Amino acid sequence: MERSFQPWLYSCFLIPVIGILPEPKNVRMNSVNLKNTLQWDPPDFYKENVTYTAQLKGYRSFEDKCKNIILTSCDFSNISKYGNHFLRVRAESENDKSDWVNITFCPLEDTIIGPPEIQIESLAGSLHLHFSSPKVENEPDMWTLKEYYYTWTYKVQYWKNDTNDKLEKTVPHDSEVLTDLDPWTVYCVQVQGFVTDTNKSGEWSQPICAETTDNGSHPYWTYITVPIVSMIVVLMLVFGCFCILWYFYKKLKCAAFPGYSFPQHLKEYLEQPSYNISFLLPVSPNESESFDKLSVIAESENIGHDTTGPCDYPTEVKQQSLLSGEKQHLPGHCTQRVCPVSSK
Known part of the structure; x- marks a missing residue:
């Protein structure tokens, strides 16, 4: 116990006297969905004002990415998404500089894949799922992680809301339909991104629950009732159209061709039995x-007399x-x- 305490005690006295600036502690890369942030902790037991410089190694030498900053983080999101990158950071003061702390970072391998977005639509006894891959920040065209990982797929877990028995399936596309579900039952679904070639898994999304509807099967009596009702409706429509057309036909006929009434006195004249209309008939030339x-x-003898x-x-x-x-x-x-x- 005494031996472990002595180096700490010596460092407390040596730092103020010698003036050596310790390097930053706990240097790490925090990367989520290719948003890369280099982070570190301040040096221990140093009371003077400290700034930091973070660098990225280029083709020939290291280049400053963040210089003389007082924050304990530096953004490296705009670096290439492929290959390994060498980064370093050090602490600086007015009179001294600490040693460099180096790390290696591969964006596609080291970044954390966040949870995808999911939408659920309940339709005809099934659940229609729509997925959205996480977006990549600091990209002008708003690419998603799916464009960078060529073997990108989704892992889907779903279960009944009142049970713990989870079913899982792998989906290569941005949509999926869950079938063979119980009607009028609440199911919960969650999804994660998964890269097949590197066996890299992302974070699971929050569970989203939805209730299924009827499975779409109809009772047998509907197959008989529906055609009969449809036929009756069609016949009623046809009969109604016929009545309407007949009504307008009668109206049009009365308007275009008004009716002629035979004079009443001629009717009475012809109804008498003493009169005959045979004189109106033509006479055949062959009749005798x-x-x-x-x-x-x-x-x-009456000539000459009174006639x-x-x-x-x-x-x-x-x-x-x-x-x-x-x-x-x-x-x-x-x-x-x-x-x-x-x-x-």
Whole structure:
């Protein structure tokens, strides 16, 4: 115990006397998603003002990255993402400088892969997952880690919310569908980035839970009911369209061709049995016509006497009789003077 205490006691007295500046302690690279920050702790038991200088080795020599800073960190995010890099840092004061502390850093191997982003959509009894690879900071085109790791995949774990039995699967794409899930059940999902060729795993995302819906299977009766209902609806639509078209057809017909009403007095005239409309029919030329020929013979003994006897009628009556073709039977002895002659 005494031997371990003596070097510490000697250093407390030697530093103020000799003026030697100790180097920074616990030098390390803190890199997450290729955001690279070199960090260190101040030297022990030194009371004067201290600054720091951090350098990166180039092709020929070391180049200053951070010079005479009072912070205990320096950003190296803009260095190349490939290969090994040699970095160093030292403490400086007005009168002295400490020794360099060197470290080696490989960004793609040493950086920590952060958790990817995940979105869940519940649809038809399954969970649709969408992933987003972590973004790389200080990149103008906002590349993600997936562009730097050629064998980038996702590891997915999912389980029922009330159980600890986790199922795992590897997904090479940015989306995945979890099937064969129980309907109306809450499932939790988390994901991490994984590089296959180097077996490098990233951090797990926070669990996100979602409830599944119906598995999409329909009862058997829906396969019968739906076609019948659809057919009835179609028939009703067709019948409705037909009624509408018929209604507009009647309206259009009445407007374009108004109805004609037969005069009432002609109806009453034609309904009487004593009248006939046969005179309106055309007469066929082949029909045989029949008529009676009338001859009027005057008696000789009545010549010179009164010509207006009981058998004589006015000339107008005789003419009407001849024109009408009817047989007139005169009263008394005058009936013998009318001699009908039948002909064709």
